[in-house]
Amino acid sequence: MTRRRTLTLAALLMAASVISVAVLTLPQLRHSDSPTTPPSPTPATSPSGSPAPAPAPTPTPSATTGPPPGSVHTADAYRAHYGGSYAGWDALIKAGRKLPKAGAECRSAWQQARRDPALDWDKAGYLCLNRLVGKGFKPQGISGTGAVQGYRIGDRPAARRNIVMVSSYSVAAQPKLRFPNSPGRTEATRLTVIDLDRSRYNTVELVKPSGDDSLVALGSHGSGLAWVGQYLYSSSRTALWMYNADDLMEIDGHFVLPAVARWSVAGQGGLSSLGLDRAKRRTSLISITYSETGTAWTHTFPLDASGQLRQSKRRAVDELSLTSSFGPGPSPIYSTASSVVPGTNYQGIGAIGRHRIANSSSLMLDSRRHGDNVVILRKGAMLARFSMPKENLESLYIDLRRRRYVTITEHGEQFLFWLPVDHLLERSKR
Numbered sequence: 001m002t003r004r005r006t007l008t009l010a011a012l013l014m015a016a017s018v019i020s021v022a023v024l025t026l027p028q029l030r031h032s033d034s035p036t037t038p039p040s041p042t043p044a045t046s047p048s049g050s051p052a053p054a055p056a057p058t059p060t061p062s063a064t065t066g067p068p069p070g071s072v073h074t075a076d077a078y079r080a081h082y083g084g085s086y087a088g089w090d091a092l093i094k095a096g097r098k099l100p101k102a103g104a105e106c107r108s109a110w111q112q113a114r115r116d117p118a119l120d121w122d123k124a125g126y127l128c129l130n131r132l133v134g135k136g137f138k139p140q141g142i143s144g145t146g147a148v149q150g151y152r153i154g155d156r157p158a159a160r161r162n163i164v165m166v167s168s169y170s171v172a173a174q175p176k177l178r179f180p181n182s183p184g185r186t187e188a189t190r191l192t193v194i195d196l197d198r199s200r201y202n203t204v205e206l207v208k209p210s211g212d213d214s215l216v217a218l219g220s221h222g223s224g225l226a227w228v229g230q231y232l233y234s235s236s237r238t239a240l241w242m243y244n245a246d247d248l249m250e251i252d253g254h255f256v257l258p259a260v261a262r263w264s265v266a267g268q269g270g271l272s273s274l275g276l277d278r279a280k281r282r283t284s285l286i287s288i289t290y291s292e293t294g295t296a297w298t299h300t301f302p303l304d305a306s307g308q309l310r311q312s313k314r315r316a317v318d319e320l321s322l323t324s325s326f327g328p329g330p331s332p333i334y335s336t337a338s339s340v341v342p343g344t345n346y347q348g349i350g351a352i353g354r355h356r357i358a359n360s361s362s363l364m365l366d367s368r369r370h371g372d373n374v375v376i377l378r379k380g381a382m383l384a385r386f387s388m389p390k391e392n393l394e395s396l397y398i399d400l401r402r403r404r405y406v407t408i409t410e411h412g413e414q415f416l417f418w419l420p421v422d423h424l425l426e427r428s429k430r
Helices: 003-031 076-081 089-094 104-112 421-427
Strands: 125-128 138-144 163-170 188-195 200-210 214-217 224-227 231-236 239-244 249-251 254-267 273-277 284-288 296-302 320-326 337-341 346-352 355-360 373-378 381-387 393-399 404-409 415-420
Touching (some): 076 214, 089 200, 104 415, 138 231, 231 273, 284 346, 296 320, 355 421, 373 393, 373 421, 381 421, 404 421, 415 421
Parallel strands (some): 138 224, 138 393, 224 273, 273 346, 346 393
Antiparallel strands (some): 125 415, 138 163, 224 231, 231 239, 239 254, 249 254, 346 355, 373 381, 393 404, 404 415
């Protein structure tokens, strides 16, 4: 073979090799930035007990919607099954409604509500929730952007937004939902998302995966709610759910947020309500138990920088344990600190600095009932308590940016109201 022929053949072989490599790598490059669910350290199962489907490759999200790469999120098969699309929180609010003005009945109920005279109620603000949560829904949990870290809505840090989120449940039939509940068997659970600066609101259905690609109603009481950053948590007494904030979807004109993980709860008390503790430059998920006559407990669970629960070598003496029932995530997880809280019927918990603030819908102390009260705690001791509007006080949220105590009631006019948290702390010293 001549030298010229040898060089020509070598060039042809090299060209064929380059084309082959390009054909093999282009599909890989096309999906290299697609968000996928990180593998679970334990076998994941669906809520029905069957193996959870392997996460399908997801199209690269746009600059404003879709879960970021590497975050725990819902497999694309679920969204694709319904022809749904990702929707950002601004899109949700824009598609919502204008906040209604307080009617005469609402204003009268607020003015007549029994409130502690030790507090300056001219410093308070309020909304009536009835028309916002929907007929048949009862408010339970509350959180907001004022305590969120490491997450952006649009081009701004979420903490700069003044968005409040309320979780509600309904045992009555709610046929207008995209994923309705089954009365007598499951509860409908949804969020009412309120932008207080823009005076708009909208609702989001909380759902869970079922089978390979279907979604169904969450079926939870939704008694607790906490928005950490990339992730949100909701709770009932015996279960904890986690969501990816960027999994917000629009399906057939309805906004839905699917759960990406669930843990079963066992041990001292339960997860009646949730809150955040951002003291000492660390973020923890905190809870308080509802007990009518027994002992109430608070529990602390560590979170990593992304807002996901993490395991710790430290375990509380009177621990609460979380065992994964579906989705990726560490399991089991144990509370790292637990303590008894004086009083009963606690429905909400929050923390600011060295203080913890708790709501009781029917506080019992010294064998006496004191009704709806907010309690100021420090090192487990009760510094003070204040009477709140008598409408079954539920969860609370500490807006760290605006230094507000924000809370809700379940019955009557279903108030959402707030007070300066420094006002509560200052009055608790008297």
